[in-house]
Amino acid sequence: MPRPVLNSLTSADAQRGYRHAIDEFVDWYCSEPRLAFNRIVVLRYRSYLESRQLAPGTVNLRLGAVRRLVYEAADCGLLSSDLAAGICRVKGVKKLGVRLGNWLTVEQAHSLWQAPDNQGLKGKRDRALLALLLACGLRRHEAVGLRIDDLQQREEHWAIVDLLGKAGHVRTVPIPDWVKEQLDEWLRAAGIGRGRIFRRVTRMGRPWGDCMTEKSIWHIVKDCAKRIGMPKLAPHDLRRTCARLCHASGGELEQIQFLLGHVSVQTTERYLGCKQRIRSAVNDRIGIEPNP
16 A cells, blocks of 8 residues: 555655655554554544654654555545545644754864865765765755766856756756865775766775665764764755855855755745844845935
């Protein structure tokens, strides 16, 4: 049953999230004694999720996966329409406020990508990876899937061309010269001339295999973040940091939206984490005030 549910989703990110959510629900359901699959059971599952103090968004994602499972079961005739309708009426959890991530300052971001020791092959790879995440705002799955052929010149500037992002959206991501230098240093040292850019590195300091996993990136970010005194930093915080630093350096909102591949500009605004400034307000000097 989970396979048709996952096949109905076009995004790899959504498939991964729903697969995990469905597996978690099935594990919980099988651990409970002789439960009938009905609305009461789903209400109990919601209470179980809330008891784990999960974020409202996480709880609602889990419940959304259960609803999709119910829809598919009803379509296949495995569940009556009345029973399915009752289950799908189970409401999600209300979100109170906006959950914020972390943003690095310029100094912290600089320290983070320089944290790995570039004398070794692993350090060269990790520096190139962190520089790319911070300066280009890539997601983890975008970084691990990056290939050498994706790096091309456009308008006399290096860029990642036709990058396939979330929900199948395609964008072109400019690459700063200093980031390209970090990538070239890693590729030269690893002897990589084609295929995936980022690979595993053995304990002996040799490249191994033809790719690396998203989980590897998570560990790299967490390890380097601890070195600079920020143990709670997550890989997606580097994407948020990219947006804020671009904005702080005078970048236009729509250009940051293009860079990150957001469909909605409101999403980009949330990534910036801007706060209203009263002192030196934006409307203090707009050119229409009287002459002193």
